[in-house]
Amino acid sequence: QKEVEQDPGPLSVPEGAIVSLNCTYSNSAFQYFMWYRQYSRKGPELLMYTYSSGNKEDGRFTAQVDKSSKYISLFIRDSQPSDSATYLCAMTGGSNYKLTFGKGTLLTVNP
Amino acid sequence: DVKVTQSSRYLVKRTGEKVFLECVQDMDHENMFWYRQDPGLGLRLIYFSYDVKMKEKGDIPEGYSVSREKKERFSLILESASTNQTSMYLCASSLVGGQAFFGQGTRLTVV
Numbered sequence: 001q002k003e004v005e006q007d008p009g010p011l012s013v014p015e016g017a018i019v020s021l022n023c024t025y026s027n028s029a030f031q032y033f034m035w036y037r038q039y040s041r042k043g044p045e046l047l048m049y050t051y052s053s054g055n056k057e058d059g060r061f062t063a064q065v066d067k068s069s070k071y072i073s074l075f076i077r078d079s080q081p082s083d084s085a086t087y088l089c090a091m092t093g094g095s096n097y098k099l100t101f102g103k104g105t106l107l108t109v110n111p
Numbered sequence: 112d113v114k115v116t117q118s119s120r121y122l123v124k125r126t127g128e129k130v131f132l133e134c135v136q137d138m139d140h141e142n143m144f145w146y147r148q149d150p151g152l153g154l155r156l157i158y159f160s161y162d163v164k165m166k167e168k169g170d171i172p173e174g175y176s177v178s179r180e181k182k183e184r185f186s187l188i189l190e191s192a193s194t195n196q197t198s199m200y201l202c203a204s205s206l207v208g209g210q211a212f213f214g215q216g217t218r219l220t221v222v
Contacts, residue, residue, distance in 0.1 A: 032209040032210075034209060034210065034211075036213075041199075041216070041218070042215060042216065043115075043201055043213035043214050043215045043216045044154075044201070044213045045213070046210060046211070046212060046213075049209075049210050088153075088154070090209070090211070091209070092209035097141075097142045097159075097161060097205060097206075097209065098156065098159065098169075099144075099205075099209055099211055101153055101154045102153070103151075103152075103153035104153060
């Protein structure tokens with residue numbers, strides 16, 4: 001079983017849709033969870049950072065962590081064409097500074 | 112504003128050449144990383160460093176070495192470039208707890 005599983009997509013939605021992106025993981029030591037957005041031919045950009053279980057909201061973005069199910073989600077409300085990118089989940093344990101990444105989901109938001 | 116700077120956006124090198132990729136961060140982060148990113152394979156960790164002059168192998172260190180003489184600078188060295196090292200190379204830095212910040216990437220082509 002891979003440590004982090006992420007559906008690669010591609011995912012195509014109309015402008016204004018609510019987008020749900022998800023990752024599952026197997027390592028119960030993971031405590032810090034991140035979402036990155038990566039535009040084509042650019043480096044990943046940190047979008048959301050959460051610690052342990054719960055929700056975090058930042059503008060149109062909401063990150064959810066359910067440690068009991070080993071499942072994390074990123075929701076994008078009122079999606080825009082500028083949200084078209086690859087979204088990567090990442091996670092790490094407490095004293096372990098190494099990040100484990102999902103392979104990314106390619107999202108296209110159509111005008 | 113956090114800043115991780117990679118020395119080149121695009122590089123073309125010949126097979127057998129020694130290649131240096133440079134990365135500088137201005138956030139006083141302890142940890143620095145080198146990844147490569149290939150379609151379908153996601154981000155793969157080559158090497159990381161958790162302190163000056165300290166380094167550890169990642170998942171795919173073969174054919175690479177690194178140098179960290181100063182806290183802010185982390186160099187990736189391809190000892191003898193080969194065509195299978197054609198890839199996008201990404202440098203990142205982080206504090207313990209995982210929030211990693213990436214550079215813009217170097218797209219290396221070995222011919």
